[in-house]
Amino acid sequence: MATFQYRALAASGAAVSGQIEAASHADAVGSLRKAGMRPIEIAEPKAGAARTKRGGKTPARLITNVFAELGVLLQAGLPLDRALAIAVENVEQPPLRARLADVLAAVREGKPLSAALSAHSDLFPGLAPAMTEAGEANGKLGEALARLAQMLEQADEQRRQIGSAMTYPIALGVIALGVILLMLLFVVPQFEGLFASAPPGKLPAASLFVMGASQFVRANGLIILAVLAGAGFAARTALARPGGAAWLDRTILDVPQIGVLVRNIETVRFARSLGALIEGGVPLPNALALARRTVTNGHMSAAIGEVTDIVRQGGGLAAPLAERRVLPTMALSFIRTGEETSQLGPMLARLSTVLDRDVKVRLERVIAVATPVIVVSLGVLVAAMVASIMSAILGFNDLAVAQ
Structure with missing residues (x-):
């Protein structure tokens, strides 16, 4: 049995996190779903993982996790501003949290998410605003962000x-x-x-x-x-x-x-x-x-x-x-x-x-x-x-x- 850290969406729509013991990643997903929760992220804890210093370079993995989380939350039916607020709360790296807070503020002012992401082109990949804009146009923003996260994860895996x-x-x-x-x-x-x-x-x-x-x-x-x-x-x-x-x-x-x-x-x-x-x-x-x-x-x-x-x-x-x-x-x-x-x-x-x-x-x-x-x-x-x-x-x- 291994211990997995998870973040999930409860039946009430609230984001929850914690640890769960399971034989594999798939078993952990199944256990959470049986408990009425929708998994957002499940990972086995890594010992000695160093935190990114304030002002340091943001790892691509963290940005991928943000898009994956937004995709899950939006597909679950949450409004965009609520999903962004949850994503901001769950980010531990201060520079990335500050950028996401700016994106959230822009969205609450009435700007599309694609425009808010474009304002931070030095942080988010160039494909993100385009795929987000397409998702906004066809009403499938959650699916677009989930697809973007999957693509970024595959690209990061290839680099590794x-x-x-x-x-x-x-x-x-x-x-x-x-x-x-x-x-x-x-x-x-x-x-x-x-x-x-x-x-x-x-x-x-x-x-x-x-x-x-x-x-x-x-x-x-x-x-x-x-x-x-x-x-x-x-x-x-x-x-x-x-x-x-x-x-x-x-x-x-x-x-x-x-x-x-x-x-x-x-x-x-x-x-x-x-x-x-x-x-x-x-x-x-x-x-x-x-x-x-x-x-x-x-x-x-x-x-x-x-x-x-x-x-x-x-x-x-x-x-x-x-x-x-x-x-x-x-x-x-x-x-x-x-x-x-x-x-x-x-x-x-x-x-x-x-x-x-x-x-x-x-x-x-x-x-x-x-x-x-x-x-x-x-x-x-x-x-x-x-x-x-x-x-x-x-x-x-x-x-x-x-x-």
Whole structure:
């Protein structure tokens, strides 16, 4: 049995919170519903969770929870201002609570929720006002906010998966570099005095190379750091220019395996956002313009922008996307089918689910290949350094025996 923290809506319409013991998340939901409550949020408590400091960055998870809570409360029949008031009361982070209080005040003054959210564009994602406005127009604001929360949660989950997948290889790479520098800066110099007395031509070539590398790094360490810093600054400056960034984004898509992975990740973001916007009632041209913002690859974003202009002029979606060859073949098939059956929104949602699974598999493959390559490379480099030193020492022993 596990203990879950919950927030729920009682039969009277009041928001309640507490803890419940259950074997699983599903059992906790069932127990609350049997008790006549409608769950808003259920989570297993995490030990040692740190609170966000006042004025700090608001985690995306908190914003997602706010939209999910509003969706549940509105679908339960509560007025918008009452639902917002409950959401404000339940937020613990002071900066977010203050922003939501401003949104509540604007709504009570008669402004639409979409306009109130737009006034805080630095906090809420750009898709939020559009989906909210569509929900206000068709009278399904609760469903629109619930769909928005689901989309944001899926996007956040994808970011966490990518970050977790890349953490281990990056850590191994840093450790490998640290071990090599440790050998060159501290271990190899311990044998310099011994090797200095060796007769000319008696040291192995590998030993001479390692000793020379150690001396070069120690003598020119600051220069090496300055060159690396300058190269990094120059690369950053070049990539900050439109031409440089476009070249990098286009080149990444052409890299074997990595390009396919990046293309699929971007397509998942685009399809998920576009599908949610269309199902929320946002017109296709506007939905395309908003979904394009979720695409971080400049080359793909530019192509989608061109397609958006064509759609605004009355053109289709699948054909111009196929001409620009920025989306996977599978994505084009799903989009074409969605257009032909007038089910573009559901097909895009299905596409994002299918490609998201493919991204997970490809990430696992990348990690499965990168991890042993880094470990073996580190082992070979360290072993080569040790072998070069040991061969020189054994050479000294042979000379001593011969004498």
